[in-house]
Amino acid sequence: MSDEERRDSLADQAAAWIPPWERPTPPKPEGTETEPEPAPDPDLGTGAPLEGPDRTKIAEAVESAGEPEAVPGAVEPARVAEDAVGGDARPGEPEGEGGASGVPGKRGRRRPTPEPEPAPVLDDAELRGALEAILLVVDQPVSELTLAQVLEQSPERIGPMLDEIAAGYTAAGHGFELRRAAGGWRLYTRPEYATYVERFVLEGQSVRLTQAALETLAVIAYKQPVTRSRISAIRGVNCDGVIRTLVSRGLVEECGTEADSGAFLYRTTTMFLEKLGLNSVDDLPPLAPFLPDDVEELADATR
Structure with missing residues (x-):
């Protein structure tokens, strides 16, 4: 269809268009009350039938119909929908718990979380x-x-x-x-x-360590970390059973292996310090006052 034919068709349709107020009213059944006609809207005119020139204007408006131009100052529908659902607070608007203007459901800046009150200072x-x-x-x-x-x-x-x-x-x-x-x-x-x-505490109980266990524990305390073979060499006897006893009592524990031989290293535990009332192994008493005067001669004799 050419543009001219399309225009003629639109003009014919506009010319044949009958306004609602000119259309014939269908007859109402008997016994029904007649509702009063609504007052004409002043913005729509007086409701008088359109004359020939008015119909021509309608035809021209339909012919040149297109997308409406943006009116300055008009509110966009998308903006209205966004404000209805909830958007960010606009500049100058008060902010509440619900967002802009304090309305629930609208997004806005969250209030800072209150910090817990500090614990009272004891005197x-x-x-x-x-x-x-x-x-x-x-x-x-x-x-x-x-x-x-x-x-x-x-x-x-x-x-x-x-x-x-x-x-x-x-x-x-x-x-x-x-x-x-x-x-x-x-x-x-x-x-x-x-x-x-x-x-x-010890009345009727037998919880004391044996002399061998005390000697082995002393060697570990002063030589730690130390291997089992080194302990046996210092004491001159096999200490495997005694070391197992000390480990089971919680006084001695393994602390890795020796780099050269791969043998286990032993040291004293926190329980050892607790039982002796020491803060660290540095608080152990020195050994010099307890050594015999001929300790060097004894060492040479055992070589």
Whole structure:
């Protein structure tokens, strides 16, 4: 169909178009009430029938129909739909929990998460009492960092307070003392009362180590890390059974292998330090005062 024929067709259709207000009203059945006709919209005109020139204008409008031009200041439908679903807050608009203008369902900047309230700072008397209560129930030395985490206090306060508590026990002459052991703190009985404590604990029990076990444990403590063959060479007897006993008691443990021979190395454990009340193996007493005067002659004789 050519453009001219298309235009004539559109013009004929426009000319034959009858407005709704001119169309004949179908008859209503009897007994029904007649509804009042709605008032004409002032924006649509008076509702009078269109004359010939008006119909010609309609035909021309249909002929030149196309996409509507954007009207300055008009709101885009996509923008309206986006605002209805929820979009980012526009500049100058208040922001609430729901987003722009505080309306639920609209996206906006989230409020910052409130930080937890800091733990209350304990005064010196309360901190001292809390530390003493914990130290009475621990079954192994506890570190300053662990105490600080449990009490929610600064680690810088724990160390000086423990030193103060230990000094107070010593000054008061209590039968127990607070001292460092195995990297932590624990309450111990004083050495001058060891006889009474030993009598109470070991009454009717046989838990002491044998002389061979004590000698082997001493060699490991002063020579660690040391191999099994080296221990046997120092003692002059086979120590395999004794070492197994010390390992089962938790006083000795394996700590790798020797690079040259591949033999297992042994060292003392944290339990060893705890039982002796030592903070590290550096606190072991020196061996020189316990060696005989002719130790060099004995060493030459055994070669």
